[in-house]
Amino acid sequence: MRMTNVEILPLSLPPPQGGVADILFIAAEHSGDQHAARAVRELRALRPGVRVCALGGPALSASGAQLLQDLMTSSAIGFQTIRRLSFYRRLIADIVRWVGEHQPRAVCFVDSSGLNLRIAKALFARGITAKAGGPTKALYFIGPQIWASRAGRRFQMARHIDGLAVIFPFEPKCYADTKLPVQFVGHPLVVGGEASPVVYDPDGPILLLPGSRRQAVALIFPVLLDGYLQYRRDGGDREAVVVYPSDEVRTVIEETVHTPYRLVRAGEIVAASAVLTSSGTMSLCCALAGIPGAIVYRTDLITYIIGRLLVKVPYLGIANLLLGETIYPEYIQNASSSVRLAAQLNASVGDSKRIAKTRTQAERLQILLSKPAHGSVGEWLNGYLSSA
Numbered sequence: 001m002r003m004t005n006v007e008i009l010p011l012s013l014p015p016p017q018g019g020v021a022d023i024l025f026i027a028a029e030h031s032g033d034q035h036a037a038r039a040v041r042e043l044r045a046l047r048p049g050v051r052v053c054a055l056g057g058p059a060l061s062a063s064g065a066q067l068l069q070d071l072m073t074s075s076a077i078g079f080q081t082i083r084r085l086s087f088y089r090r091l092i093a094d095i096v097r098w099v100g101e102h103q104p105r106a107v108c109f110v111d112s113s114g115l116n117l118r119i120a121k122a123l124f125a126r127g128i129t130a131k132a133g134g135p136t137k138a139l140y141f142i143g144p145q146i147w148a149s150r151a152g153r154r155f156q157m158a159r160h161i162d163g164l165a166v167i168f169p170f171e172p173k174c175y176a177d178t179k180l181p182v183q184f185v186g187h188p189l190v191v192g193g194e195a196s197p198v199v200y201d202p203d204g205p206i207l208l209l210p211g212s213r214r215q216a217v218a219l220i221f222p223v224l225l226d227g228y229l230q231y232r233r234d235g236g237d238r239e240a241v242v243v244y245p246s247d248e249v250r251t252v253i254e255e256t257v258h259t260p261y262r263l264v265r266a267g268e269i270v271a272a273s274a275v276l277t278s279s280g281t282m283s284l285c286c287a288l289a290g291i292p293g294a295i296v297y298r299t300d301l302i303t304y305i306i307g308r309l310l311v312k313v314p315y316l317g318i319a320n321l322l323l324g325e326t327i328y329p330e331y332i333q334n335a336s337s338s339v340r341l342a343a344q345l346n347a348s349v350g351d352s353k354r355i356a357k358t359r360t361q362a363e364r365l366q367i368l369l370s371k372p373a374h375g376s377v378g379e380w381l382n383g384y385l386s387s388a
Contacts, residue, residue, distance in 0.1 A: 013068045013098045016053050021104040025054040028071045030212040030245045031281040032111035033057035038192045040065050042378025096122045106137040113144030120160040130162050137162045147174050154178050165380045185377040187369035200290045201271035205239040211278035212245040217252045219298040224276045227341025274348035279316045287319035287327050290362035292348035295330045327361045
């Protein structure tokens with residue numbers, strides 16, 4: 001369950017500019033903010049006069065949406081969210097009041113199912129959304145990973161959501177036993193029309209990607225760093241580059257003992273010869289770019305135990321799942337020793353067969369994620385707004 005720390009949220013959200021909104025986007029994480037921004041740009045190209053409001057971050061704001069509240073300030077994951085439930089209830093109530101009062105033609109939830117499915121349920125319960133006979137369509141872009149865990153959520157979504165756009169080609173089949181319309185729109189990293197945030201350079205530095213959530217970074221970054229330092233002790237001489245998405249995450253990174261790495265703010269294009277990465281969106285970026293490396297994941301013990309009970313897929317990394325084989329070896333919890341990670345870095349920069357295999361796997365990923373059957377996410381959104 002991923003949600004935003006809402007202690008900083010105001011008691012109410014501002015009204016839409018001009019008093020009217022066609023669509024409200026809700027994106028509670030950095031990757032969702034970026035994907036939602038691409039969707040807004042596509043929609044505005046097809047529908048120039050569309051009036052967009054958003055709860056999200058700087059990418060949505062830059063896309064031309066009226067940002068009602070910045071949700072990128074802080075985030076929590078797993079067991080760490082329990083102590084903040086009262087704030088989440090406050091946020092949900094505020095959003096429901098806003099939608100009920102201003103009645104946008106649609107709400108588009110983006111990823112972050114722990115928060116967004118609760119909002120969808122609350123809007124339905126208040127009779128605001130179309131499924132409940134109300135004026136506002138409930139749309140979802142990048143739905144929850146029901147193919148990995150808690151598959152029963154699809155029935156709740158079919159009851160509360162009017163349409164779902166997915167980014168992996170196998171996902172529509174996961175909803176085949178429901179009446180929820182599901183459309184594969186291609187993956188934003190492939191069909192979004194923007195440059196990749198990472199590129200492969202055989203002579204480049206080693207990339208360390210600890211993630212975008214503060215609590216996760218605090219657990220994962222020291223492990224990545226230990227692997228890199230062991231690589232240096234083994235004779236490796238390549239520089240390390242650490243990409244961070246926010247000043248808050250940078251602060252967590254800099255609390256770690258000073259070592260030879262260079263910090264780069266997310267948004268710059270980074271070239272790399274190898275990567276140690278968390279299992280988030282950036283791991284797929286690196287796989288699509290053909291950068292060899294490994295995935296590292298650590299969390300608190302309770303979240304890990306619950307995850308082991310719930311997750312029913314053979315891989316944690318989405319690139320591994322899509323390919324049905326390992327492009328990135330996965331080191332979870334205590335399996336992520338510095339010696340093992342250093343060995344992965346040495347193989348990634350020095351094993352020509354490993355490098356060539358990663359490039360071939362990257363080409364297969366590009367094909368898998370770039371064939372939407374019925375159009376882009378912008379066209380999908382425009383279709384629903386046209387029929388509203």
